[in-house]
Every structure is written in C-alpha cells, then in structure tokens.
Amino acid sequence: MNKKIQVLDGFCLKCTMGSSESRIKVPICHGACISGRNQAIVSDYKSGVHITSFGTCSKMTPSEPCNPVILTPWLIEDKNYKINGEAVLFTTSILSCACGGIIRVSEKP
Template structure:
C-alpha cells in the first residue's frame, strides 16, 4: 500500500514469509477512533494480541504454522503524530519478524 493512511483495528497485514493474510487487532483504545474502530500506534505489535499468524511460514523447512516473533515496535517514517506519547501507525510502516519475515500493512478492513 503506497498511500500513507492512519491505521486502525482490522487493517489487513501480509508477511513476506507467510502463506496468507492477517489483520491488526487494536483491542484497547488509545483514546482515538477512526470509523468507529480503535486507532493503532507503533506499540500495537505484540504477536497473539495485535498480530495474528499468517498461515504457514515459508522460512521453515518443512513449512510449519506461522508463529510470529516480534521483538521491536513498528518502524515508521514520521514520529510527528502521536496518541498519548506513542507515534501513530501509518500504512507505510513495517514490522520485522525474528523468523525472517517483513510484515506490511496491505489494506483497509
């Protein structure tokens, strides 16, 4: 997704090593909603809470079910916009999985 849009609960995600799509979950409001859904920040990056599995992982041989390992927050290009001191997540952001994949925001819910 080349357009820079603020991300909120339900946006589609893809991983370069995953076989399928996932979605970002923002179960706790940071105090801002867009279209009635919680807006995301760079700290919405916890596997199993904010980031669901992407089918099977192509990095493993034989391929096994995806189990993302996230060690750092989302990487962003603009920290000017914040919610409660945390930078807002945009569609241009990326997230690294320690298993070797790059997670990108792929589209609106």
C-alpha cells in the first residue's frame, strides 16, 4: 500500500490499462512548492495538461495509443490539507479514465 506522500510535479503515474508510465505535470504553482517543485492539487487532472499518454491502451481492440479521457477530479481520502482552498494531492489518490483504467501515483518521484 502507498504511503501518504504529497504529490509534486514530475511524480510517476500508472494506468491499469496503459503500457507505460507517465508523469504528472503541474505547470503552475498553486502557492506551495517543495524542493523547488510545484505541489499538485485535486484539480490537476486535465488530459493533455496534467496527464499525458500511458503508451498504448489495452482496453482498445486492437491496441491503440492511449489518450486519457478524464472527466472528474482526483478521488482523495483526506480533504483536510489545502492550498488556496483546494485539496492537496497525495500518493493515495486515484483517478478514473473513461476508457476503463484506474490511474495511481507511484511512490517514486
């Protein structure tokens, strides 16, 4: 089980339907940086901005390039930590792709 670590720009992401890892992109500072890296919040979930391709999607037959379809923000268990009123993203958070995959944050930055 993942330890609860605050997610920073560049942390690894893995989708259950993808063939490879990706990295979260936090292009703007929401008001908190750790070791010079922007800290992620629950609204950092937009495909093509924060979340990029996971290689090929195994849900598609035949396999096609992954284009994450993310319609809702990250699901988080702890809403007590906030930056400018938005919940902080932790490694225990998950994100659903409309193509059927579950996206998780890896513990390795």
